[in-house]
Amino acid sequence: MSNPYQSHDPRMNRVSLQVGSEAKHQEGSLMQWQTYEVFQQQKRGDQHVHVGSLHAPNPDMALILAKEQFGRREQCANLWVVKSQDVHATSYDDADMFQHAFDKSYREGDGYKVKDTIETFKRQLDDLLGSRDKAPGEVAVAVPVTSQGGWKVYELPATDKGERKILVKK
Amino acid sequence: MQHLKDLLYRLADDKLIIGHRNSEWIGMGPILEEDIAFASMAQDEVGHSQAYYLLLNDLGEDIPDKIAFTRSAQDFRCCHLVEYPIRDYAYSLVRHYLFDMADAIRLKHLKKSSYKPLAELALKLSREERYHQLHAQTFMQQLGNSTEEANLKMQGALNEAYPVSFSIFEPTRHTETLAVEGIQPTEDDLMKEWRAEVESFIRSCNLLIPDTTDFVDHFGGRSGYHTDYLPPLLAEMTEVFAIDPEATW
Numbered sequence: 001m002s003n004p005y006q007s008h009d010p011r012m013n014r015v016s017l018q019v020g021s022e023a024k025h026q027e028g029s030l031m032q033w034q035t036y037e038v039f040q041q042q043k044r045g046d047q048h049v050h051v052g053s054l055h056a057p058n059p060d061m062a063l064i065l066a067k068e069q070f071g072r073r074e075q076c077a078n079l080w081v082v083k084s085q086d087v088h089a090t091s092y093d094d095a096d097m098f099q100h101a102f103d104k105s106y107r108e109g110d111g112y113k114v115k116d117t118i119e120t121f122k123r124q125l126d127d128l129l130g131s132r133d134k135a136p137g138e139v140a141v142a143v144p145v146t147s148q149g150g151w152k153v154y155e156l157p158a159t160d161k162g163e164r165k166i167l168v169k170k
Numbered sequence: 171m172q173h174l175k176d177l178l179y180r181l182a183d184d185k186l187i188i189g190h191r192n193s194e195w196i197g198m199g200p201i202l203e204e205d206i207a208f209a210s211m212a213q214d215e216v217g218h219s220q221a222y223y224l225l226l227n228d229l230g231e232d233i234p235d236k237i238a239f240t241r242s243a244q245d246f247r248c249c250h251l252v253e254y255p256i257r258d259y260a261y262s263l264v265r266h267y268l269f270d271m272a273d274a275i276r277l278k279h280l281k282k283s284s285y286k287p288l289a290e291l292a293l294k295l296s297r298e299e300r301y302h303q304l305h306a307q308t309f310m311q312q313l314g315n316s317t318e319e320a321n322l323k324m325q326g327a328l329n330e331a332y333p334v335s336f337s338i339f340e341p342t343r344h345t346e347t348l349a350v351e352g353i354q355p356t357e358d359d360l361m362k363e364w365r366a367e368v369e370s371f372i373r374s375c376n377l378l379i380p381d382t383t384d385f386v387d388h389f390g391g392r393s394g395y396h397t398d399y400l401p402p403l404l405a406e407m408t409e410v411f412a413i414d415p416e417a418t419w
Contacts, residue, residue, distance in 0.1 A: 055203055057312075058312075068206055069206060
């Protein structure tokens with residue numbers, strides 16, 4: 001059998017590691033760092049979302065390394081790291097427990113009737129605003145006119161920031 | 171104008187050469203995560219050099235690619251510290267720490283520079299440099315306070331790099347003018363501030379300040395006298411560009 005400490009990496013092979021108690025100690029505490037789960041927050045106030053994991057010897061190092069692994073490709077306001085071993089999970093063997101025996105879609109978040117109202121609202125806004133040519137920076141306020149079941153649109157001058165904003169007032 | 175160009179060439183060339191040097195670790199870093207982090211910072215440094223070259227371009231110098239890839243070693247104004255080979259990871263980390271702390275202190279002053287384009291750029295660069303400092307300080311503290319082997323390697327690297335790092339602050343004949351015009355403090359003042367900061371931090375890392383009483387200066391880089399390590403680096407860095415200098419990318 002080949003030496004268990006032999007790496008396939010040619011650069012690592014230059015190091016002649018001792019097989020013995022000392023080598024084992026190194027293997028345990030230093031050679032293999034633990035993993036940390038990384039959670040990224042895109043903007044202040046947003047939820048932290050799990051984005052992956054990495055190797056690090058302690059939380060300080062995990063944060064430093066996480067910044068370049070996960071904070072560099074997209075917007076990031078904050079990072080959390082948590083030792084992978086501190087995450088407790090359900091077993092996939094028990095995945096059945098998440099299935100409903102009968103239709104319980106009324107329990108699901110998108111099952112509420114308000115969803116239809118929101119969709120209608122969005123569609124009406126699109127009809128009113130979406131098809132028209134708007135100059136960049138144009139600001140419009142859409143106010144519902146409930147008695148007629150429609151929306152009245154008020155246009156405002158462009159902001160000095162040049163942002164395109166649609167304010168919706170109830 | 172000459173004094174401003176002198177400063178910008180020093181800043182830009184330091185960044186280009188340290189960036190290229192540190193990029194030599196790509197694929198060779200101690201662990202994957204650190205390989206990515208170190209390579210990313212090296213890329214930042216090359217990007218910073220380009221930003222400084224663009225300021226030079228605004229002052230009538232050639233375009234950044236030409237400045238970076240067509241000059242000979244004696245036209246470079248980088249300090250000796252950035253030219254030395256990467257050696258082992260301890261050396262590369264210690265150099266990264268010493269260089270980026272000097273950068274941080276300089277940028278702090280450049281943000282208040284009387285030359286507005288430089289002040290604006292310094293503000294932008296200092297955001298990215300914040301991570302470089304955190305990375306460098308974390309590694310210094312972690313390894314300095316780690317095992318005896320790690321501590322000894324870091325101390326050895328510090329003994330080598332510390333005296334050479336004074337070369338960052340090599341004065342030039344424009345140093346005084348730059349200070350008088352409020353563009354940046356004198357190199358002496360910057361070095362004093364830097365030494366106070368790094369020496370107290372080095373002690374907190376369980377490392378000793380190397381003895382520099384018999385210090386042989388590593389000056390010359392700012393006037394075009396370089397170590398023998400620079401020409402081979404330039405040859406490698408410009409290899410692709412030199413195949414067809416007129417090619418458009």
